[in-house]
Amino acid sequence: MIAKKVLLVGNFGVGKTSLIRRFVLSEFSEDYISTIGVRVSSKIVKVGNEEIKLLIWDVAGTNDDEKIPKAYFLGASAAMYVFDLSREETYVNLKNQIEVVQELSGLKNITVVGNKKDLLTSNEIDHLIKTISVPVNLITSAKENENVEDAFTILAKQSLN
Amino acid sequence: MIPSKIDSVFIEITTDFKGVIKRVNAGGFAEKEFIVNESIFFVCPFLIGTLEALPLDEFFSMEGMIITSNSIEFNVDVELFRSKKSISVLIHDRTKVYRFVEQLNQSRNDVFFAKREISEKNKELARLRKVADKANEEKTRFLAMMSHEVRNPLTAILGYTDMISEEPLGDKAKEYIGYLTSAGENLKVIVNDILDLSRIEAGKLELVSEEINIKEIVNNCFVNYKNQQKDKVVVLDLVVSSAISDIVFGDSVRVTQVLSNLLSNALKFTKKGSVSLEVELVYAGKKTTEICFKIVDTGRGMTVEQTAKIFEEYQQNELNDNRVFGGAGLGLSIVKRLVEAMNGTISVFSELNVGSTFSVEIPFKKYIEQQSKSGLSRINLEKMSLKGMRILIVDDDLLNQKITSHFLKKKDVTVVVFNNGLEALEELDNQSFDVVLLDINMPGITGEELIQRKSSFKKNNNTAFIALTGNATQKDRGNYLSLGFSDVIFKPFKSDELIEKISVFFNKF
Ligand SMILES: Nc1nc2c(ncn2[C@@H]2O[C@H](COP(=O)(O)OP(=O)(O)OP(=O)(O)O)[C@@H](O)[C@H]2O)c(=O)[nH]1
Ligand SMILES: [Mg+2]
Secondary structure (H helix, E strand, O other), rough: OOOEEEEOOOOOOOOOOHHHHHHOOOOOOOOOOOOEEEEEEEEEEOOOOOOEEEEEEEEOOOOOOOOOHHHHOOOOEEEEEEEEEHHHOOOHHHHHHHHHHHHOOOOOOOOEEEEOOOHOOHHHHHHHHHOOOOOEEEEOEEEOOOOOHHHHHHHHHHHHO | HHHHHHOOOOEEEEOOOOOEEEEEEOOHHHOHOOOOOOOOHOOOHHHHHHHOOOOOEEEEEEEEEEEEEEOEEEEEEEEEEEEOOOOOEEEEEEEHHHHHHHHHHHHHHHHHHHHHOOOOOOOOHHHHHHHHHHHHHHHHHHHHHHHHHHHHHHHHHHHHHHHOOOOOHHHHHHHHHHHHHHHHHHHHHHHHHHHHHHHHHHOOOOOOEEEEEEEHHHHHHHHHHHHOOOOEEEEEEEEEEOOOOOOEEEEEHHHHHHHHHHHHHHHHOOEEEEEEEEEEEEOOOEEEEEEEEEEEEEEOOOOHHHHHOOOOOHHHHHOOOHHHHHOOOOHHHHHHHHHHOOOOOOEEEEEEOOOOEEEEEEEEEOOOOOOOOOOOOOOOOOOOOOOOOEEEEOOOHHHHHHHHHHHHHOOOOOEEEOOOOHHHHHHHHHHOOEEEEEEOOOOOOOOHHHHHHHHHHHOOOOOEEEEOOOOHHHHHHHHHHHHHOOEEEEOOOOOHHHHHHHHHHEEEE
């Protein structure tokens, strides 16, 4: 079985750890325990007929201009950029931030995920997506387990390219 | 030999390119987990993918990784070096340091989210405030409209009382007319107060800046109250500092309003002793001057609690004084707002059963002498006759018609009355008038429409048209003037005001 290293990055508190916990452990907690450094979890996923062991790097969230250490991206096959639909500051600069991640990681495609879908109405979300300058792959809720599986499937597929 | 304390915080391992542990070189940190010939990936899953991608002959470090040993998580920093033959892995235990980082980070984030919550609450508060402001605005508008509606009938009531009081009357009737007059005047004060307050609240108070004579204003106010005082139990005093400049720029109506309000208030609550109006210079600069008006009484005074609330709206209701003294209890709150609108301040010092002192300080622009004004002496309205003048009154309100023509007839004016614009139009083609008094809101054709046809009349193209209206703002005034009216008279008006405005046009003929 092949193993693929993938990263979750994005502003602090957007729900990276929560998405991973939901995906790997089927759990969710309202508590916010900020991630320090990197925590790696793994899960086997099936893409087509292929089984992949995903090594999911949960990287501590960044703050404004803080950059993710480049070393973390070494050997990474894919990355997911998570933002918080309920917090404007996590997506106002989305285009720019994704470019920075592309540059650091050398990856062309970054999976873009807007989390905490449950906090907004579908109208609000529609409106918001229109204002965002980059295409968003998926809108998720770690809390209500919406589209979490799909988000990681997209990520796994991307890791094969 | 490495001391054990240092020994236990690091470990150095050699692996092959696939991550199989070949040797433990030094250190004892979590040494149980690193077993020769087994994969380092079990204990260091973060090396999967990373190890294979390591650049050759370069130090590579990764901070903040997690290693689990004996079911305890450790935060470690890792240094990697790939040579041609093998890979060195140096692991430092940094758990203690990261614990601090963690605490710092957590507090940072907690503060952040707390701030966010506060800012969201503030947003909500701002929204609620807007709703409240809107409601308040509505209230203000409603009050303004109501008081406007009340003004018209009030004009009639006051006008007729005036007229009746001039007829020969029995003693009883005279007494009743007296009550009627004072009740009417009181109602007028209330209506005007409400209108003032709502204008101030709506930010629509218009202050004029014209040459005014402070000493004259003060004196007029004083004389007015002095004359009203029948029982001379309370001594009324006036002290004006000679340092005060005669002419400044300001709004005489509003200054008078402030002083009258405070004086009448002081007189209301003073049963013996004195009420004095003291006018002092606070500051005299090149361009501005600040004047302090002090109203000192030896009346019943107030408690600290009452003093604190004195400028609030409707405060009198609470003290139940308006039943005795009349008014809606808006006087002082209006005074305060007026003073503030003039960039001034008002304060009060009071002692129960000793008396109160209200101090008003207002800055005025100074009048810089250019040339002495032609001493325009005030016309003696009382004695003036407008004999020979021809005036057309157009008003759909029968009561207003009668009052206006009564005022005019007393001055020997020839009056023609119509109660709608259409009939007036016809007449304006037939006979010439010196002045046309035009009500604005009339059915059929309004005063505004009528004036706009002025140039097409067969006669009266040069006649002065004066608007009579209850729409009493300066903006309305400007609007009417621009339509072609020569002047505007706001309802309710007094005989003097009407005659004064009309007499201007009499002199021309
Ligand atoms: N309502 C809602 N809350 C969520 C969702 N996902 C995460 N949260 C909450 O958001 C907070 C932060 O979630 P984390 O998963 O710790 O965020 P993170 O991106 O890992 O944060 P860092 O580790 O500091 O970068 C927690 O209180 C979660 O319970 C979601 O989908 N809906
Ligand atoms: Mg996290």
